[in-house]
Amino acid sequence: MYCNGTDWIDPTSGGIPNNWVNSGNNSYLSNLNGMVGIGTNNPASPLSIVYSGDYTGLNLKSTVGYSLMGIDSKNGLAALKFSNNEVGKWYLGNNVDNNFHIYKMDGNYGPKFIINSYGVGIGVSDPNNTLDVNGRVRVRNNGSTSGIWTSSSTNSLNSADGAFWGLKNDNTAGIYIGDNWRMELTNAGDMSIDGSLTVNNGKGVAYNPTGATNLKIYPFTTANFSAVLAGFAMSPETGIVFGGNFTTAPKVIVGDIDYTLGSLGELYRVQLVVYGCKVDNANNSSCKARLINTSPNPVNYNIIWNCIAIGN
Numbered sequence: 001m002y003c004n005g006t007d008w009i010d011p012t013s014g015g016i017p018n019n020w021v022n023s024g025n026n027s028y029l030s031n032l033n034g035m036v037g038i039g040t041n042n043p044a045s046p047l048s049i050v051y052s053g054d055y056t057g058l059n060l061k062s063t064v065g066y067s068l069m070g071i072d073s074k075n076g077l078a079a080l081k082f083s084n085n086e087v088g089k090w091y092l093g094n095n096v097d098n099n100f101h102i103y104k105m106d107g108n109y110g111p112k113f114i115i116n117s118y119g120v121g122i123g124v125s126d127p128n129n130t131l132d133v134n135g136r137v138r139v140r141n142n143g144s145t146s147g148i149w150t151s152s153s154t155n156s157l158n159s160a161d162g163a164f165w166g167l168k169n170d171n172t173a174g175i176y177i178g179d180n181w182r183m184e185l186t187n188a189g190d191m192s193i194d195g196s197l198t199v200n201n202g203k204g205v206a207y208n209p210t211g212a213t214n215l216k217i218y219p220f221t222t223a224n225f226s227a228v229l230a231g232f233a234m235s236p237e238t239g240i241v242f243g244g245n246f247t248t249a250p251k252v253i254v255g256d257i258d259y260t261l262g263s264l265g266e267l268y269r270v271q272l273v274v275y276g277c278k279v280d281n282a283n284n285s286s287c288k289a290r291l292i293n294t295s296p297n298p299v300n301y302n303i304i305w306n307c308i309a310i311g312n
Contacts (some may be wrong), residue, residue: 034046037049037050075096076094077094078094079092081105088107089104089106090102090103091103095111101113101115114127115127145167145168145169147167149165150162159176159179163175163176164177168184171187172184172185172186180194181194215312216245216309216312217309217310218243218244218250220308221305222305224259224303225238225302225304226302227299227302232294233293234290234292235290238290239286239287239288240274240286240289240307242286243283246285246309246312247279249278249279250285250309250311250312251277251309252287253307254273255307256305257305257306258305261301265301266295269299270294270299271291271294272290272303272305273290274287
């Protein structure tokens with residue numbers, strides 16, 4: 001019941017299309033279809049609030065304990081909608097999977113922030129880590145250099161426990177671990193490592209300053225050469241074959257003698273000369289070879305040499 005100044009009237013009856021109507025535009029209550037309007041005589045929802053000033057809202061205040069506003073939905077979607085004159089619509093609430101979310105409904109449509117039983121998702125609809133981000137993450141400088149700190153199992157705040165990945169200064173990025181900077185990379189491309197370095201599973205890397213790829217270093221032993229030569233003699237042309245998966249003709253360096261059998265003449269005066277090296281296939285390469293006896297006396301040996309092939 002309400003008083004119109006003269007009589008008490010039932011707001012749910014009568015021929016007036018909108019009951020509890022103020023003479024201004026401050027308040028209206030309940031038209032005949034069950035809608036309630038505050039500041040409007042044409043409510044579009046069960047409760048519509050319209051205010052012509054700069055600020056409007058719904059204020060809930062408790063003078064003793066908590067103030068709560070409950071939003072419940074039968075189909076699993078309950079949210080608050082935010083927009084600017086129906087443009088830039090955002091939803092804040094739960095989704096049909098009962099996860100909390102912030103959702104963009106126009107423009108760049110989709111979930112922007114999700115909290116589920118696994119963690120927090122930014123730009124993903126189904127995060128499965130404590131923090132799951134779709135895309136790049138930018139960490140800014142707030143007076144301290146930017147980066148990410150990962151704690152050890154102690155979860156202590158001691159700088160010796162855990163590791164920092166980020167900027168050492170404006171020109172250098174690195175990894176801080178063991179209470180010191182262990183790896184640094186400058187914006188000029190120079191890198192330094194404090195400690196030992198294992199590369200290529202311990203096989204190492206040879207740098208090629210004139211090429212776009214690292215050099216391969218392939219050690220091998222030759223076949224067993226029969227060095228039966230007169231003094232100052234040279235053997236017929238033969239060849240050596242080796243692996244290494246080279247793509248261009250490698251350079252071959254002849255090393256020391258791996259195996260020898262025989263005793264006639266001066267062994268150290270026998271030389272292996274290689275030339276005409278080429279790639280035969282995806283696996284093997286080969287070189288032409290000759291034996292030269294630099295001694296005036298004859299020699300008779302079986303010899304195997306250690307060699308190294310270097311190339312791409």
